[in-house]
Amino acid sequence: MRRIVLIITLCLVPFAGAGAVAVDESRLDDPAKEARARAIMKEIRCLVCQNQSIEDSNADLARDLRQIVRERVAAGASDDEVKAYLVARYGDWVLLNPPVNERTIVLWLAPAILVLIGAGLAFLYFRRRRSGGPQPLSAAERRRLDELLDEKDDRS
Amino acid sequence: MRAVYAIPVLVFAALAVALGVGLTLKPRVIPSALIGVPVPQFDLAPLYEDGRGLSGRDLADGEIKLVNFFASWCAPCRVEHDLLMRLAREEGMTIYGINYKDARQDAHRFLDRLGNPYSRIGVDRDGRVGIDWGVYGLPETYVIGPDGRILVKHVGPLFPDIVEEKFRPVMRRARQAAS
Numbered sequence: 170m171r172r173i174v175l176i177i178t179l180c181l182v183p184f185a186g187a188g189a190v191a192v193d194e195s196r197l198d199d200p201a202k203e204a205r206a207r208a209i210m211k212e213i214r215c216l217v218c219q220n221q222s223i224e225d226s227n228a229d230l231a232r233d234l235r236q237i238v239r240e241r242v243a244a245g246a247s248d249d250e251v252k253a254y255l256v257a258r259y260g261d262w263v264l265l266n267p268p269v270n271e272r273t274i275v276l277w278l279a280p281a282i283l284v285l286i287g288a289g290l291a292f293l294y295f296r297r298r299r300s301g302g303p304q305p306l307s308a309a310e311r312r313r314l315d316e317l318l319d320e321k322d323d324r325s
Numbered sequence: 326m327r328a329v330y331a332i333p334v335l336v337f338a339a340l341a342v343a344l345g346v347g348l349t350l351k352p353r354v355i356p357s358a359l360i361g362v363p364v365p366q367f368d369l370a371p372l373y374e375d376g377r378g379l380s381g382r383d384l385a386d387g388e389i390k391l392v393n394f395f396a397s398w399c400a401p402c403r404v405e406h407d408l409l410m411r412l413a414r415e416e417g418m419t420i421y422g423i424n425y426k427d428a429r430q431d432a433h434r435f436l437d438r439l440g441n442p443y444s445r446i447g448v449d450r451d452g453r454v455g456i457d458w459g460v461y462g463l464p465e466t467y468v469i470g471p472d473g474r475i476l477v478k479h480v481g482p483l484f485p486d487i488v489e490e491k492f493r494p495v496m497r498r499a500r501q502a503a504s
Contacts (some may be wrong), residue, residue, distance in 0.1 A: 216461035228458060229426070231462055233452050260358035291469045 179195050196238050206242040210235055214265045222265055338423055357459055357478035364392075364459035364473050369447025372424050379421050379447030385473030387503070389496050390419035392467045393443070393483075396427040397435035399463040404480035406439045412488070413442035422446040425455050425463060459482060468492050470499045 173316060197203040213234060215226035223231040223238070234255065241251045255263050266271045306314065359365075364384050372376035384390070393409060395402045412418040422443035424432045429448065436443075449455055458467070459478075468477040476495050479487055 211367060219353065229452075237456065256358070258358060258457060259461070260355060260459075262355050 181194060191261075199244055203239075203243050205236070205248070206235075206239045209238050209242070210249055212252070212265050213238065214263050216259060216263065290307070341455065345429075350490075354480050355459075355461060357364065357428050359459055359475045361476065362475055364469060364475060365454070367447075367454045367457065369423065369449055369454060370435075372422075372429065372446040372448050377445045379423060379445045379498045381473065383421070383445060384469050385471075387470060387471045388419055389499050390421055390469050391504075392421045392423060392469055394423045394425045394449075394458075394460055394463055394465045395435075396425050396463055397431035399428065401482040402464045405464060405484070406442070408485060408488070409442040410440045413444075419444060422452065425451065425460065426452045468495055468499075471503045 196208060210224035211222050213223045215221045215223045215228055215231040215234075217228035217230050218226045221231075223234045231261070237254070238251055241254060252264060256268075261268055261273075267276060269277055365383050366381045369378050375420040377383075381391075384392070391412070395406075402491055408418055413420050420442050422445070424446055426449070432446075432448075447454070452460075458465075462480060466479045466483050467475055470476050476499060477491055479491060
């Protein structure tokens with residue numbers, strides 16, 4: 170019993186880091202603003218690590234960008250304005266969620282469209298399978314079948 | 326052979342082409358959002374007291390020049406430094422430097438040891454000017470037009486073939502347009 174508890178505890182240890190956030194010395198004094206800044210940071214890509222947000226990246230650039238987000242929020246910028254500030258400098262790729270505009274609408278809709286196509290194809294396939302099942306034998310075919318079965322009985 | 330059996334083959338072929346093209350792309354290199362845009366406003370102190378600093382106004386001086394973001398702690402910057410020296414000394418190319426997130430003494434030592442190709446060097450101590458340029462990793466080199474617009478950006482160390490294929494055509498065109 171003790172060994173099981175030990176093993177389970179050891180397996181959970183790696184997840185202890187899941188709550189960790191890169192440590193910053195200078196958070197905003199206003200907790201509401203700090204929370205908003207954090208929410209924005211979660212949507213900004215760290216350009217060094219590229220699969221992390223700046224909120225949980227340890228890269229230097231991520232720390233600089235976090236400061237910039239905090240400064241803009243403290244200065245009263247809206248979420249969109251903060252994001253626009255970064256997009257103006259780094260392009261759309263700095264946002265973890267691509268924007269929804271004419272250029273990216275295909276990207277956003279493609280998974281849904283593909284699922285619909287796949288479901289449609291699957292539906293057609295199964296419909297054909299059910300109606301195309303074995304037809305009842307014709308009279309000639311039944312006679313042939315009897316002949317073959319008789320032959321088989323004779324041989325055995 | 327029913328024609329509909331060709332559909333998976335076609336889908337696979339299309340996917341193979343798309344993925345094959347994808348293998349040739351470089352997703353870690355982020356294209357600049359500032360091509361064709363005038364350089365951001367900035368004013369940086371000189372690295373050497375008796376030298377010249379760098380500001381946005383210096384870049385709209387009617388000349389075509391390179392701006393190179395460098396630092397003493399940046400290993401690929403050493404790799405490209407010889408090429409920068411050659412371009413500056415032998416071809417007379419105007420190269421301005423921005424010392425990014427570096428300590429002054431370290432930068433001095435770097436240039437003393439490897440040579441100084443820059444006619445102007447601005448010190449971007451906290452990296453904020455770099456962020457305005459869209460810098461995300463050193464070294465980065467920009468070709469700036471006569472009116473101070475960013476024409477080309479190259480991320481990573483500079484090599485002769487990049488100068489030939491990426492920079493020179495643009496610089497030639499800008500020179501013709503200006504004359």
